[in-house]
Every structure is written in structure tokens, then in C-alpha cells.
Amino acid sequence: MKKNHNIIEMRNIIKRYPLTVANDNVNFYLRKNTIHCLVGENGAGKSTLMKILVGAVGADAGEIILNGEKCFFHSPLDSLTAGIGMVWQHFMLVDDFRVWENVVLGAEPGNSVFIDHSEATEKIAEISKRYSLAIDIDKKISDLSVGEAQRVEIIKLLYRNVDILILDEPTAVLTPQEVSRLYEMIFRLKKEGKSVIFITHKLREITEVADEVTVMRQGRLAGFLKKEDVTADKIAALMVGREVRQIKNTEKAATRETILETRGICFEEKGVKKLNEISFKISRGEIVGIAGVEGNGQKELVDVLMGIEKNHSGKILFEGEDITSLETSARIRMGISHIPQDRQKQGLIEEFSMADNSILGRLRHFGGRFSIDFGKRDRISDELISRFDIRPPKKELLAGNFSGGNQQKIVVGREIYFDPKFLIAAHPTRGVDIGAIEKIHSEILKIRKRGVGVLLISSELSEIFALSDYFFVIFEGSLSGPFYPSRISAEEVGLVMAGKRVNGEK
Amino acid sequence: MTEHKIKFLKNFVSPASAILGAFLVGSVFIIAIGKNPFYIYGILFSRTLGSSYGFGQVLFKATPLILAALGIAFAFHGGLFNIGANGQIYIGAFACAWAGFTFSRFPGFVLFPVVVLASVLGGGFWGWIAGVLKARRGAHEVITTIMLNFIALALCNWLVSAKYHVPETVHTASVPPSVWLPRFSDISQSFAGSAVNLSFFIALICAVLIWWVLYKSPVGYAIRAQGFNPEAAKTYGIKAPRVSILTMTAAGALSGLVGTNFILGYKHYFEQGFAGGTGFMAIAVALLGRNHPFGIVLAGILFGILDFGGLAINAYVPKELVEILQAIIIIFVIVGESCFDGIVKNLMKKEKAGEKTNG
Ligand SMILES: Nc1ncnc2c1ncn2[C@@H]1O[C@H](COP(=O)(O)OP(=O)(O)OP(=O)(O)O)[C@@H](O)[C@H]1O
Ligand SMILES: [Mg+2]
Numbered sequence: 059m060k061k062n063h064n065i066i067e068m069r070n071i072i073k074r075y076p077l078t079v080a081n082d083n084v085n086f087y088l089r090k091n092t093i094h095c096l097v098g099e100n101g102a103g104k105s106t107l108m109k110i111l112v113g114a115v116g117a118d119a120g121e122i123i124l125n126g127e128k129c130f131f132h133s134p135l136d137s138l139t140a141g142i143g144m145v146w147q148h149f150m151l152v153d154d155f156r157v158w159e160n161v162v163l164g165a166e167p168g169n170s171v172f173i174d175h176s177e178a179t180e181k182i183a184e185i186s187k188r189y190s191l192a193i194d195i196d197k198k199i200s201d202l203s204v205g206e207a208q209r210v211e212i213i214k215l216l217y218r219n220v221d222i223l224i225l226d227e228p229t230a231v232l233t234p235q236e237v238s239r240l241y242e243m244i245f246r247l248k249k250e251g252k253s254v255i256f257i258t259h260k261l262r263e264i265t266e267v268a269d270e271v272t273v274m275r276q277g278r279l280a281g282f283l284k285k286e287d288v289t290a291d292k293i294a295a296l297m298v299g300r301e302v303r304q305i306k307n308t309e310k311a312a313t314r315e316t317i318l319e320t321r322g323i324c325f326e327e328k329g330v331k332k333l334n335e336i337s338f339k340i341s342r343g344e345i346v347g348i349a350g351v352e353g354n355g356q357k358e359l360v361d362v363l364m365g366i367e368k369n370h371s372g373k374i375l376f377e378g379e380d381i382t383s384l385e386t387s388a389r390i391r392m393g394i395s396h397i398p399q400d401r402q403k404q405g406l407i408e409e410f411s412m413a414d415n416s417i418l419g420r421l422r423h424f425g426g427r428f429s430i431d432f433g434k435r436d437r438i439s440d441e442l443i444s445r446f447d448i449r450p451p452k453k454e455l456l457a458g459n460f461s462g463g464n465q466q467k468i469v470v471g472r473e474i475y476f477d478p479k480f481l482i483a484a485h486p487t488r489g490v491d492i493g494a495i496e497k498i499h500s501e502i503l504k505i506r507k508r509g510v511g512v513l514l515i516s517s518e519l520s521e522i523f524a525l526s527d528y529f530f531v532i533f534e535g536s537l538s539g540p541f542y543p544s545r546i547s548a549e550e551v552g553l554v555m556a557g558k559r560v561n562g563e564k
Numbered sequence: 565m566t567e568h569k570i571k572f573l574k575n576f577v578s579p580a581s582a583i584l585g586a587f588l589v590g591s592v593f594i595i596a597i598g599k600n601p602f603y604i605y606g607i608l609f610s611r612t613l614g615s616s617y618g619f620g621q622v623l624f625k626a627t628p629l630i631l632a633a634l635g636i637a638f639a640f641h642g643g644l645f646n647i648g649a650n651g652q653i654y655i656g657a658f659a660c661a662w663a664g665f666t667f668s669r670f671p672g673f674v675l676f677p678v679v680v681l682a683s684v685l686g687g688g689f690w691g692w693i694a695g696v697l698k699a700r701r702g703a704h705e706v707i708t709t710i711m712l713n714f715i716a717l718a719l720c721n722w723l724v725s726a727k728y729h730v731p732e733t734v735h736t737a738s739v740p741p742s743v744w745l746p747r748f749s750d751i752s753q754s755f756a757g758s759a760v761n762l763s764f765f766i767a768l769i770c771a772v773l774i775w776w777v778l779y780k781s782p783v784g785y786a787i788r789a790q791g792f793n794p795e796a797a798k799t800y801g802i803k804a805p806r807v808s809i810l811t812m813t814a815a816g817a818l819s820g821l822v823g824t825n826f827i828l829g830y831k832h833y834f835e836q837g838f839a840g841g842t843g844f845m846a847i848a849v850a851l852l853g854r855n856h857p858f859g860i861v862l863a864g865i866l867f868g869i870l871d872f873g874g875l876a877i878n879a880y881v882p883k884e885l886v887e888i889l890q891a892i893i894i895i896f897v898i899v900g901e902s903c904f905d906g907i908v909k910n911l912m913k914k915e916k917a918g919e920k921t922n923g
Contacts, residue, residue, distance in 0.1 A: 076570070366798060387801030396799070404799040409792040418789065419800030421782045430782055 063126075065090040065222065065253055066111070066142075071120035073106055075459070078450045080106040081117070082277040088222065093244060093254045095264045098274035098297055099491040100463025101449045104257050105147055107274070108224050112137040112144045143215030144224040147257075147462050147489070148402055149207050151199045158182055158195040161214045185216045189243045203353035205236040212243070223247060224255040227462065229263060230489045233351040233517040234552060241267060259463070259491045261290040273297055298493045305499035307345065307525050309507070316378075317342045317511040318363075318394075318480050323372035325358055325535075332358040333370065334535040340480075345502070345512040347522040347529030348537075351555050355535040356515050357399060360484055363513070364396050365389050376480070390419050393479030397470055397486050399515070401462075405469035408458030412448070413439040415457045416472050423476060442471035446497060463490040470498055474505060481505065484515040499525060519548050533557050575859065579852055582896035583866065590889045597881055604877055604885075611876035612869045618876070620748050620758030624830075626868030627760075628653070628822040628839070630767040630861055632846035634774050635691070635815035637855040639705075641778055642811035643791035648694055648709025649819045650843025651716030652687040656820020658720050659686025660827045661834035662728070664739025672742030679743050680824060687820015688813045690716060695812030699805030705812065713843070724836050735835040745829040761829030763821075768861065770818060775857040787811055819843065848894045 066088040073081040080103040088094050096104050109115045111122060113131025121128055124140060131137040134144065151160050162178045182195055191209045199207060208228060215223060225244075229237050244254055244267060256267060264271055265288055273281040273296040281296040318340045325333035333355050340346050350356060361367035363374060365386040374382045381389060390396075398404035406415050416439045417424055425431045439453035446467040448460070457465060466489055473481065483502065487495045502525060506512055514529075516522050522529050523543045530539035531554040538554055591601030612618045632649040639646040660683035667675055694712060697703040728736045745762045748755040778784035790797040790807040798804060826838055849867055853859030867890065874886030 364799070385801065385803070386798070387803075390801050398799050403793075403795050405796065407789050407793045407796050410789070414785070417785075418796070421785060425782070428781060430780060430785065 067123040069121050072118045077452045079277045092269040095268040095271045096257045101461040102274040103277045141221040143220035145211040147226040153200045204231040222253050226257045315342050319375040321373040325370040332535050340511045342509040345526045347526030348515045349522045350532035354532045395473040395478035395481045397473045397483045399484035401469050406457045413453040446471040466490050480511045482513045578900050582900045585896045586892040608873040612873045616754035617758050620755040620760035621872040622868040623764045624760040625871040626864040627764045627767045627825045628842045629849045630864035631821050632819045633849035633860045635818035636850040639811040639815040641791045642787040642807045644705050646815045648712050651713035652690045652816040652819035653822045653839045654716045654720045655690040656683040656687030657823030660823035665737040668740045676743045683820045683823035684817045688817035691816020692813040695809035699808040735833045738832040759830045763825040763829045771857040771861050
């Protein structure tokens, strides 16, 4: 066989769900030793196509050809044995297990009773060195950052010698530094003759890594491009069928009236300082960013601001009132809205319908203590669906059955809908397509115009630069800044994010 | 295939096939004993559903199962596994009887609410203990409720034998007739001899109430949110400790109401060990009813049929056969759940094939 033959061919794949056709006669192929980007809007059917490939869901029609032979996988385990491994959009690790235990799980070295610990650790160490996937193998999964957890997922697959690696939106949760490490690893894999399928929404990444690109739209194949033909504009046009604007913050906040203020917040967990003397003031109509490598205290800061974590020192004032001791529900009632960093774990209840999710935390708007106004719930759900273009437009669908990006839109929609006075937005555009990013960004700018204060937490520097009036960088629980987007370069910010000490201007 | 269809299959077809399957396996046992399964099942159903008396007995047996299962399901929706129904039944029933014979001089219209309240408070208190231990100390409710079962049983036995027993018996004094619940037989002669009483309607009212609370009220929303995704519930201001305390207390209160069936409707006194394994069988009822209040009513009645039918066929086959049937149903329900997904998948495929040929 020639060198770059089609290692995988998927022909005429059809997959129907109760309310949508996720894959409508899709053809897809992957050539050996290439990096293949699979792109498309939220709900286009990318994840579904890959799930079919690895056997996690069954297709209704179509065939899969691996190395020229027709094959059929009953489960991801099946395809793993055949050398195909997938890192899911939402990780699947055992939280209470250590890193090495997760890696060997299902392929334990040693005999059937005892696991050969040293053989496992040696092999893992070798893999992590070879592909520069640094990890502490004795840590528990629950103590890892998202980037680290992802590395574990990848190591887990490499440990089983996969030839084809599928990464479903791997960079959505990563910081710029982690992204470049991921690239390094991917290129390394390619060098060793492996092939990679890479799902992403970020145009820049496509142009950086792709050898070939397949574009999907509404369950169908929308286009196919080779490296030479790939430009950001072309892909954007294929993806959404129209031009996409870059939203930019051009206006300034109207007032200088403080809405949220923190004074010297410190927080310690298991003897580790997670937040260190955090003090800032945010005015009405102001968008303040917090940039930083994930895991430097962002989640803790949000938890403290929302009253989810109360074991801290320092004070929080909202509209001049001390809210430090108030419960989460009281803070929500006062008008503080919250887009959490992990939509699936925190933002949604997957077993509830979309309609029921659109009232999460907002029950008081729907009747009193004793009843729920279901008519109003349905009206508002429909409104959210059309305003944020949530697809499929079915409020009865369980939240867990929406695609990742559409789940995000449900959360964002809800948190913006109920006239908040202050919005804490943690990674608001994580995993959404370029059209939806435009929408979410313009909604954030719209509410700020109405005088809503916004705390924007993002590891996406472009987002911080596009939206914030000014921003801080968080590193190991301490803030530095403020910095102004117009007066600092992304490179400089990158250094601060990596721990370089600077004094902000003010 | 619509979501509705899937739901229908999941909620009705799957349990129904579990029941059918269990009866099939049961007939193997009957044949092994050398009897005719049609004949035995015929007796089982004609004795239970064929006469008012039989049906009355079925409802009488179903009442406690439904009440306790409602409590178990309620807690389950909040993410808690209440194994403590039996203990809650004993404490509730004892409180009911105690209030009845202690304040026996109160007029009926005062005493009746008092004794009902006593059973609710007694059972509720016993559930509340587990709820508080969970909320404040993180103690696992399975462990605490099991322990509380032992304590409740021992406590009631001691109270009865050491303090309140009528000499020469293992039961307490009776509650005054003014608080006895009317039996069906008081209204229709055809129920004569059956102990079924108005508490069956108490159970039905509770089922409707629990359904409304769970699916229509803000409290139920919070409980289910907590049960499905505690992390998201916390993020949006639902207080887990409150849910634990509330659901366990309510579960206990519902189990406590079992006292009305036995004390107010049947024997009129508290008797040692009267509940047997009701609180545990109720777990199976909740499971078979898919933790839905109306499903539980149906499942409770089915278990009532098996319970009383077991006595009826006792003359022909060992009573253990019915216990085997009950156990097999439970196993089939659990296994059925995983088989179910596969069946739906197949059906959807067939449907598609049909669509293709049609279109
Ligand atoms: N289990 C399910 N039940 C019903 N519909 C589903 C289910 N899983 C996926 N879908 C639907 O199939 C469509 C495709 O979903 P998929 O997850 O493949 O999209 P995606 O391209 O990965 O999107 P995203 O970029 O947002 O992750 C969506 O409309 C989704 O709602
Ligand atoms: Mg996806």
C-alpha cells in the first residue's frame, strides 16, 4: 500500500436522533500520517460522527473501512483494540483514582490479581517523556487541572498503542501555553507515523495544524479542503454560510459607580493558598477581564464571589452592601448572574429538559414558593432558543442530548436573560462555534450598555482583548494589573500569565 | 420514534415484561412441583381480583407498601437511599397508638388529628435523624437508616414489653373507637371480613400529593435537581443539607402513616413486629414503580396481589413460590433496564427500515 493511503473511510453515514438528523449521508476519510481537522457549527454532527467511528453509538446506515477492510465496532473498547482512540469532549476519567491507575484501567499489566505497578509507571513515564506530556502519575484525577486531565486521557490512549487519535475540541479548555504543548505533541505523533483527527472551532488552529480539513454543516458534509487551500475565510464561509464579524468593545463604561468590590480576599484549601489578597472594584457597565492559566485560582474566586465557598477571609460588597455572609441563592436574587466554567458539571442538569434548565436558579421568577408558572417557563425557553439560535429548537429535549456548544448557549442565555445587575462569565464561549461567539460577545456588550457590570474570566486572550475595558492576570492566586488591552501586547500578557511579576498601571 | 414513545416503553412496557417474565419463570417452578401453572395462577388471580373480599385484602396489603415506597422514592429523587422505612414505620405506628390510648378521653374530632399527626411526626422524626446526620456530619444515609431500623425495633419492643403491654400479650392497649378508620365493609357488605379501610385513600392522596410536589412545585424541582446533579444544584443556590433533611423527614413521615392502616384501620393497637419486612419490600415497590408516585400505586397493588394471593395458593403450592415470584420480578426489573436500551435501538432501526420502504 502506498504511504498516505486512506487509513479510515466512512461512507454514507446516517444517524438519526428523535428530533434531529445528526449525520445525513456523511462521507469522511482520514489519510495515514496526516492531521485532519473536522470543523463545523455547534450541532453539526462532528462528535456524533466520531462516536460512530469508535463504536460509541451505532449508525443507522453506512459503513466504515479501516485499512481497506470493512469493519464494525461494537464499543469504544473494540475500536481501541483496532488502534483507534478518542479523547472525548467531556473527559471520562475516574475521579478518585490516581493518574497511573486511570491510565492502566482496562489494560492492567501483571496477572489478573495483582497489577504490576513498576511496569505501568515505567511505560507511562516513557510515553510522557517521548511526547512531552508532563504529569505527576501519583496525583488523583480530582486534583488535576483540565489541561492535565486531558494529558492523562491522551497518555491513556498512547499507552494502548493507538495509531489513530481523535481529539474532540481538545483546545477548548486549554491555555495558550498548553495549546502549544498540545501542538508539539500532535506534530510528534505525526512524525511517528500516527494519524490525528482534530475537532475544533478555532479558525487559527485549523490553519496552523491541518493537513486536510473536512467541514460539516447541519449534519451534512459542507466541504473538504487541502492544506494549500485552507484559509480562515474560506472555512468560515463553509461553516456558517455567511461572513462572521469580530465583535470588539469600542465604547467605554457609562458611569464610575462601583457595583462589585472585593477587599483582601484570601482563601486556603488543604493548606494551599488558592487566593491571595484579591481586591478590585468593578463599576456598572464595566467589563473587567481576568486572564490566566487555568487552575491559578479562577474557580476559587468565582466560588467565593457566588457564595459557594464561604471559608475565606476578606469582604465582598455589592452595591455598597456587605454580602460576604449571604447565601448563593440570596446573591442570585440580588442580581448576580453566573456562567460557570464547566457547563456540564455545574451549569446544567442533563436529565432535565432544556425548558427546565432555563429556570435553574431563577425559580422565583416563575411563581412563588409553591408553584411554577410552566407557561412562562415555556415562553422564555422559546425566546432563548430563538435569541441564541439553540439547535435543535426543542425545549422538551433533555439538556444532555444537546451538542456541547448548544448546551453552552442554554447556560449563557439563561444567565443573561433575567436582567442581571452583575455577570460573572467564566469562559462564556468555550466550545461554541464562531457564529455563536459573535452572538455571545455582542450580548455581553449589550448588557454592559444597560449598566451591567461584567467579570470576564477567560483563558482565551483574544476574548479578553476583544471585550474587556481592562483586565487583571491571575497567577497562583494573586492578581496583577490592571492592564489595558490597547496598551499591552499579547506576548507581554503571556509572560505575566507565566508568573513574571509586573506592576499594572492605574 | 418520539421521546414520548420511548418514555412509554421505558415506563410501562419494560416493567410489564419484567412481571410477565417473572410469571413465566415461576411457572417452571410450579411445573417442577408437579402442578399446572395455569391452574395455580388462575387461583392466584381469582382469589385476589375475583371477589370484593379478595380485592379488599389486596388493597389492605398494598396500602403500607405504597406509603413506604412513596417515601423511599421521594428521598431517592433527592439522591438519598432510604433503607430505614421499617424503623420509621415502627416509630410512627407506636406514636400513633401511644397518642391514642394516652389521650383516649379526648373527643374523637380532636383525637383523630392528634393520632394521625403523631404517626407523621413519629416517622418523620426517625427520618429526620438520618437527614440531619447526613446534612451536618455527612454520615451515609444507608448506614444510619439501617442502624436506626435496629434501634426502632428494639425501642418499640422494649416500650411494649416493659411499659405498655396489655398483660399476657405483646401488644399495647387499644385506641378508642372514636378514631378507628371506617372499613370498606362498613360501607359495602361485600367487603365483609377484609381489613381494607380508608387509609388506602390516604395512600392515594399521598401519591397525588407527592407527584405534585415532585413535578410541579419549586421544592420538587430543587429536590430533583439535587438528586441529578448536586454540583449544579449547589452552583445555583440549592442547599444540599436542606434537601437531605427535608426528603428524609418526608420519607419518614410517609412511612409513619403506615400506622394509620394497622392501628387505626385494623388491629387498633400496636403489636410487636407487626410490620415484618414491609419497609424492605417497599424498596422493591419503589423500584418497580420507577420511583414515580403513580407507578408505585400500581406496583404496590401488584405486590398486594402477590402477598394475599400467596396465602390463597398456599394450599396447593408452598407459599415460598410467591416470594420467589417477587424476587424474580425485582431481578427482572433491574436486568430489564439495561436490556431496554437495546430493544429501543432495534425498534428504531426497524422503524427506519419501514420508513425507507414507505418513502
Ligand atoms: N443522545 C442524543 N439524543 C438526541 N439528540 C442528540 C443526541 N446526541 C446528539 N444529538 C443531536 O445531534 C446533533 C449533533 O450533535 P453533535 O454532538 O454531533 O454536534 P457537534 O458537531 O459535536 O457540536 P458541538 O460543536 O456543539 O460539540 C445535535 O443537534 C444534537 O442535539
Ligand atoms: Mg461536539
